[in-house]
Amino acid sequence: MKYSVRPQIHGLTPHVWFGSLASFAACTPLLAAAPPSVPAPARGASDFMNLSLEELGSVKVTSVSKKAERLDHAPAAITVITSEEMRRAGVLTLPDALRLAPGVQVGRVDASQSAVSIRGFNDTYSQKLLVLMDGRSIYSQLFSGVFWQSQDYLLADLDRIEVVRGPGGTLWGANAVNGVINIVSKPASETQGLLLTAGGGTDQSVLGGVRYGVQLAEHTFFRLYGKYDSWENSDLVGGGEAFDARWKAQSGFRLDSDPSETDHFTLQGDLVGLQADQLAPQITLPVFLRPPPPGGYNSVRQARWDQTEGNLLGRWTHQFSEESEFTLQAYYHRSRVDMSLLDETRDTYDVDLRHRFQLGARNEIVWGGGYRLTTPQMTQGREFTLSRLSRADEIFNAFVQDELTVVPERLRMALGSKIEHNDYTGFEVEPGARLAWTPTERQTLWGSVARAVRTPSQFEHDASGRLGVALAPPPLPPVQVVVSAAGSTAFDSEVLLAYELGYRVKLSELIALEATGFLNDYDRLRSFTPSADLTSLPNYAGMINRAGNGAGGRTYGGEFSVTFQAADWWRLQGHCSVLKADLNGPVNPLTNLPEAPFISAPEFQASLRSSMDLGRQVQFDCWLRHAGKLSIAGGSFSGLVDRGAIIPSYVTFDVRLAWRPTPNLEISLVGQNLAGSHREFIPTFVTASITEVRPSVYGRVTLSF
């Protein structure tokens, strides 16, 4: 299967091409080791006319339309997780599916939330990661992150997930700092007929889905789907049941049409409704000489997270000629989230256009631009308040990239940049340069330098709120301290300059390897600087942690993955990643010690998957995973007590057994996290319940007609 490594707003693989390294001297004939593949004689107008028929048949012409660039030659750390892999791994949520790619840190927080990141800085809201579903950005500007709980597709309708590690700012824009995740669904023509799926398990009380696909006209296909899942309460660390059960109902459609050979239209939409139980913090402000309430100043109350979302997306692709293609995409998204902190209703309107064309023999240019308007409306919450309850934020962006074939089929380089204007920080520029060398068909060596930014979230600019109450430790007087965090309109974008190097090789038809290394240089990372506020004494002292851009530093590491076809019926896939951090931060005026941000990701992670086909009807899959220990902020925010929490390392495994008695019926049994209960993550801003991941089993039946 060919993968298209092309940057697209409708989610074919990002064609992350960037230009040369500073040593453009390398592009001189010093590199002439690789013979060019065009005929040696200079090509004047009459040359071919004198050739014989046989000679004409041996003239090499380059492929005119490079529609699908082979993944093997892509100059980026890109992993494609196929629908088949997701099915065989038995994953039920998108965050779990992302564990299949190297370099991605996934930590389950509770039954609805997960922390997902690439190359560090993990947290519930996946700040430094841009995530797209069929070209629609699902990155929310509220917290700078993704509400993973509401993002989903019917597994059978998912085509693939493209995971690009490394900055994607040049083509994708702001917030694609550490990576880009592109979730792509199958076109309607590939999901025809009726499909029914039902199941349940120890963690999931119900798993159900239905899809109906039909051909409406000669070149027009349609599908409609519905899905319902409900999950039970997890376990609390230390015993007891958490309060985090949830259900989600979702429905949607997709329509694809090719009215002519040169035009393609897609229209798709989804509606999601979900509800999750959660424990919300409830802080009682101390009063001088009054005893604390029975539950203490920091208590929790039972609350509920209610979310409804809908979206409609349209896309038109037109081919002017073999060498020129144009895409226009527009979408509307509406969401309403009612969470314990506050309520938000948000409308997003987005339009993007992209044009790719060939200029001369060796240049391929992609350029485009877009506009997005997002209008959040908030209500004041309990512990948090916002200085602006409604906004109309606009983002304008334009980008251009030139991909140059220096030596045909051997050396390519690309250079590009994106310019954006947003309402928080004004203009942002994200240039990138990349070089790819393919010495033989089976190997690619590539390198890149790129800049990316993470723009501020609404919370970082407008919000302030209480996090908890703690007694001041000695040698301070025994006064109650109310710890809070506050944003600032002076909070600026975080900046990354990333250097990457990668190597990909196909050792034989049976073994393929990939290795990547990176050095990330961060600047203006978010830091919190506490200061005392004594205006509420004698009731309590305030400690306000104000957001600023005082942190920075470097992270470096690499990922390695190998695929080995051990036998016709047995495939092994393994990957591991290493991440080291050298971060610095401002001095805490209260302790006089510098406080660096947490990398919030383990130093080492590994995964090994075995897929076996036992006969023609049975499939058996095993998946072994390891994550190293993790130190994170974990809610202990005060600066008065020890910073951070440590989550120990764990090893766990999943097993899946599937039986296909007939081609259209599949029965599967999946055991997950079978090595025992373990913790995976605690978010920075408090979640009241700290849960652990426990062993679970589920079964599922899928029928197609």
Next chain:
Amino acid sequence: MNPDTIADAPPAIPGHRTGRSVLWRWVLLGHLLLAFAAAAEESPTQLEYRVKAAYLFNFCKFINWPDNALPTPDSPLVIGVLAGGDALNVITAAMTGKAVDQHPVQVRSVTADGELPACHLLFVPRTAGRTAEEVRQAVGSAPVLLVGETDGFAERGGMLGFVHQENRIHFQLHLDRTSGAGFKVSSKLSNVARLVTATAKFKP
């Protein structure tokens, strides 16, 4: 309850901004130099049609039209290109000043069905959007050599069709249909061609 009494956040730590913009400038310069150097070359489509134009010229050399098609020794040999496009420009340039057995080669763009029978050789580019069957019916019984480049053109109604294989251009010849229309095909051509018949199944 807004704790607004505290001063704003400390200023950002300055980065080595100057050094980095110099880096980008060199990278941009290097890229532009190379891009301009390469821009003078032709596009892949032009190269492809120059090869096909040479093939068309060879077809004219190795095929004889029926007697009344070229009445006088110097009547022009008309090559029609259906619906113009990129192919027309390249073929016109290639055929400038060329002649086959004293017949000067003329290249024309044809669009209306009525113009088709006036050509001796009709080339149907892929951008013309016409199938081999349609073109064949439009031509009727006039002695027009039908050449196309879409998939299966020769099998489905045409006489000669170009095929791309591993970045090289070859051609198929439907011998029965071509001889049946009154053309005499030299063995020099039929030996190099990939012969197809009407019963050959269309391969996707």
